[in-house]
Amino acid sequence: AAVLRLVLGDQLDPLHPWFEARPDPQVLVVLMEIRQETDYALHHAQKVLAIFAAMRRFAQRLHEAGHRVHYLRIGNPHNRQSLPDNLDALAQATGATTVEAQLPDEWRLDAQLRAHAAQAPYALHWADSRHFLSSRDEAARFFGDGPWLMERFYRHLRQREQVLMEGRQPAGGRWNFDSENRSRWPGDPPEPPDARRRHALSALWQEIESAGVRTMGEPCAEALPWPLDREEALEDLQHFIAHGLPHFGPYQDALSDSHERLFHSLLSFALNTKMLHPREVIAAAEAAWRSGQAPLAGVEGFIRQILGWREYVRGVYWARMPGYVALNHLGHKRPLPAWFWTGQTRMRCLQQAIGQSLRAAHAHHIQRLMVIGNFALLAGLDPAEVHPWYLGIYIDAFEWVEAPNTLGMSQFADGGGITTKPYVSSAAYLDRMGDHCRHCPYDKRQRLGERACPFNALYWDFMDRHAERLRHLPRLAPVYRQLERMAAQDLAALRGQARATLERLESL
Ligand code: FAD
The missing domain is CATH 1.10.579.10 (DNA Cyclobutane Dipyrimidine Photolyase, subunit A, domain 3)
Structure with a gap:
């Protein structure tokens, strides 16, 4: 292969332009399960399991569609457990002269790949992940020297993307229905049933454990409830739109001693691993309002989380990194109990x-x-x-x-x-x-x-x-x-x- 195409564990978007064209025999798609990624924080067991299982399924699907795929499992003795080391070894073994990567969302990986590529014997070419509605530095350009008010960025994106708009006016005559979204949940309407698929992943869990990966929390390896591909994520989206979204608004800030989920979507994993595009989640929510399935206040509240907060915090991150993660304005020093x-x-x-x-x-x-x-x-x-x-x-x-x-x-x-x-x-x-x-x-x-x-x-x-x-x-x-x-x-x-x-x- 002349080209290695790197797919990170949070880049599981089968609709990316990379995979639209007919498979190219010159291209080898590379996915790797590595200790570098399991060890930069102490992760929840379900997080490691879900990401690896979804990566495996993604690789399998690409393979079935005719793409050449190189997949490194966590327990593979040839796995060098670091991104640059594995890339180097593969480039050498295949004679690849180019590595293509989608822009990572984390500064850590972006910096690592850039630094490594500067002295590697191959060229590194970037592709956009096409996942977000705004670019990395768009919020920074939008705010300039002014205050970073989420609400302003959100309105800007509402207008530009024509989301919940009636001409130049916000739907319903208001940009923000926050004040209507703050009720206590009285126990009714009932919490929607949890219709998510369960996955039996004990064999994978054993591989993870025998590789020595440390985790926290319940693995739930017999019945993992997270979506592992886009089709499953779309089912979860449809279920939320039909059963959760109609009641999302008033109870989005509610706490319950007996009900964990209330009317939340649980879509963050599918969104952040790019199985779902934020635009389609937003469109599905807006369509539910337009067809009378869900009230505007709740739909606006839900869309604000994705079109507003999610895009905004990403802008904050790229504007303030590195250094952001070391901030401690109040000088707090007490260890976690x-x-x-x-x-x-x-x-x-x-x-x-x-x-x-x-x-x-x-x-x-x-x-x-x-x-x-x-x-x-x-x-x-x-x-x-x-x-x-x-x-x-x-x-x-x-x-x-x-x-x-x-x-x-x-x-x-x-x-x-x-x-x-x-x-x-x-x-x-x-x-x-x-x-x-x-x-x-x-x-x-x-x-x-x-x-x-x-x-x-x-x-x-x-x-x-x-x-x-x-x-x-x-x-x-x-x-x-x-x-x-x-x-x-x-x-x-x-x-x-x-x-x-x-x-x-x-x-x-
Ligand atoms: P819903 O309530 O159904 O909301 C829908 C979607 O909106 C979410 O899936 C998410 O994509 C987006 N969203 C909602 N709130 C935010 C927000 N504040 N910032 C960005 N996107 C948002 N969210 C993460 O995705 N990853 C994190 O690591 C994360 N860490 C958090 C840490 C703290 C201390 C706090 C206060 C919030 C954090 N959030 C994080 C935001 C939010 O709590 C989760 O996105 C949400 O609970 C995910 O569950 P859900 O999909 O059911 O969300």
Whole structure:
């Protein structure tokens, strides 16, 4: 072969132009399962399993379509377990003079390939992955020196892509229906049934284990519930559009002690591995509204996550890397308590959110942001530990989307590049959005004493501790007014309570 075409584990798009043309005998498509990729973070077992299984299926399909494919399994003795080493060996064995690669979404891989190619005996040519609606640097160009307001970028993309538009006006006369998307879920309508296919992957799991790969969480190798190819992902999309989307809007921020998924799509894995294109997911949601199957407020809310947030955070990532992952604006240094890896804490909301993450490799946005992230920020956990935890545990975690969400949106480690205030709350918010508190040994109403919900004192202590840095933020003005009015001895008691809470962090 004269040309090696590299397909990374998150580039499983069978509709990419590479595969449109008739198979070329001069081209060898290369996929590799490598320790470099299993080991840069401690990943959830389901994530490693799902990606490898989907890569294998992708390679199989290409082979059946007549493409020449070289697939390196994790246990293959010829596998050198690193991207450059495997490419070098293959180029030498095949005499290839060119390596073609789709632009990686992670800075780590982009930098590695560029640096290596500069001194490799073959030329490296880039192709776009054609996955996103905006280019890597489009958000940076759009915002220039101004503030990075997601909403502006989102409206720009709505207009350009003609999504939910009526002429030049937004459908329904409003760009944003957020205020209608904040209800508690009363238990009805019922959560849609989980119709996802299950995959028996014990043999693959054994290969992964015997290769010595370390993971966390439940492998679920007998019945892995994630889609492994585009056809399965499309079925999941259709099911969500019919059963989840009609109720997505009002309950998108809801928490439930008994229901994990509520009306979320669970499409992030299929999107981030490029089995689905964001444009088709957006189009399916819009079509559901136009045909009267789903209300506008919820459809707009759903589309905003994909056309807005997803494109925006990618822009943030490429504008701020490298260096972004080391940010720690608030100087937080506390290590993660051991229960981040077991879910064994008595705080019910955290027990459920972390337990579910370990069991299912997924938690919905409010669990990630307002339960786990909220606690991590209030407790002053070190972003340099929080970030790899999120990067490993979720099925959809790839650094381009995980880092801005974790470090920017959730931990305020960038000092407010993405959000206009830190996402923190006391027990009141958690109680308003769900029913965990009812099942919790801690008391949501108490601020002091053994039984007080830890979120309460930690919340006031956080605001007090960081007053210098945060009191000027307009959205926190009411909080700081309250803090200023607080009697000195009450504040002292809260500080004492917070200190005692943090001292027994491991046993909360
Ligand atoms: P739905 O609620 O059904 O939303 C639909 C789609 O919108 C998602 O599939 C996703 O593609 C997109 N989306 C929603 N919110 C965001 C967001 N904030 N940023 C980017 N895209 C979004 N998402 C990831 O894909 N990978 C991550 O590693 C990741 N890490 C996160 C870490 C933290 C601390 C937080 C607060 C959020 C993170 N998110 C991440 C965003 C979001 O929580 C997940 O995309 C979502 O929960 C995935 O489940 P779903 O497919 O059911 O989403």
